[in-house]
Ligand SMILES: [Ca+2]
């Protein structure tokens with residue numbers, strides 16, 4: 255064991271014309287630090303992997319890191335084994351998870367992150383697959399993965415880029431909150447953390463940052479400035495400001511699931 | 513074979529305070545006619561099946577039909593075998609499809625509708641499961657069904673209660689259109705019909721009807737007043753007014769999937 259689990263789980267890859275990962279680049283730099291030289295990028299969530307790798311490479315090189323895209327490697331499992339840090343980008347969560355299974359990467363990524371302690375960064379769908387399952391993704395099930403179980407780097411669910419229902423809008427589908435409530439009607443369902451809560455968002459004009467969850471060992475902290483909402487099965491959802499210590503979500507998951 | 517396939521695929525169960533199925537009750541009556549006496553209701557898409565059956569029973573009795581809810585039957589397959597007409601209500605599409613598989617109903621419903629010609633009505637999730645697959649549902653994958661393949665009563669997908677992206681809104685997830693496009697990035701994906709298109713909707717103030725697709729044998733017609741948008745793989749989406757003849761979607765599916 256080289257170090258404890260280190261995760262940076264970002265809600266969105268872009269915010270309001272800030273450019274790819276522009277709103278969180280300082281968090282990325284302080285998370286990866288000086289020791290990491292190259293990042294292994296996993297572009298499976300988008301169809302055009304070449305274009306996606308170019309976008310990511312440009313950004314990471316501008317921050318002083320080399321980037322290898324796993325789809326350019328002949329042996330994806332070997333690429334994970336050799337990686338110093340992993341970044342999984344957003345797109346469609348079903349497509350991403352299916353490709354992780356198809357390429358036999360679930361076990362190896364878990365091992366590298368949880369046992370070897372290499373840093374893991376996810377954005378949007380890459381944050382979804384870092385959690386216990388993709389049961390709370392907003393994405394369309396365009397493909398059928400062999401399971402909804404994901405990397406399980408944390409024992410709860412995250413719903414990235416949460417927006418409050420716009421009450422003025424003609425609304426005919428379920429609201430996001432109703433959808434989470436339906437999830438918690440199922441037995442033994444874990445907590446769901448909704449990032450990037452719009453109510454808070456509107457309080458901060460000119461905002462350039464979304465929400466991130468920083469996990470270091472057994473400590474989890476809400477970062478960014480937009481706040482989050484926490485849903486526990488059978489309880490009323492609660493609002494949380496940036497800086498909130500969410501470490502209890504890492505350990506008390508049984509307690510939280512009556 | 514008692515008669516040809518007869519389907520009424522409704523986008524939404526309620527519209528703007530019109531009450532449960534209020535906006536489409538005349539369509540229901542003319543679809544079911546005088547010969548049908550009792551409808552078999554399938555409430556699997558919602559958690560509280562008793563309450564759901566009460567709501568549906570009240571409505572159908574007011575229209576002159578008896579209603580049996582399948583969850584009150586000891587033998588669901590037998591209930592389908594004996595049914596005169598089937599109505600599957602909305603809720604969560606994943607939960608619904610899983611329950612159809614868990615209760616071994618897929619084969620029997622297909623047989624009753626496609627071979628015996630009993631009328632099938634679906635609303636929202638009940639419309640999704642009538643199609644070739646649930647790949648284009650808007651719902652959250654709160655449970656994992658054994659497949660995304662659905663009843664296949666028609667050879668294409670429907671996305672019910674479609675709303676155009678509100679461009680004024682802070683939008684951070686994919687739009688519905690982007691999600692459909694991602695589906696069509698996958699090989700051999702069928703057409704997607706989006707019901708209840710908001711642009712048309714806004715043209716009709718005080719509207720009480722959504723969109724319905726009426727299928728009678730090899731003829732499919734768009735009903736209601738809100739229109740729909742059609743997505744074919746590799747083509748630009750097209751707008752369609754109520755009354756559009758969509759029969760070509762029932763037969764030309766190979767032609768439409770290059
Ligand atoms: Ca996404």
Ligand SMILES: [Ca+2]
Nearest residue numbers: 603604637651
């Ligand atoms: Ca639904």
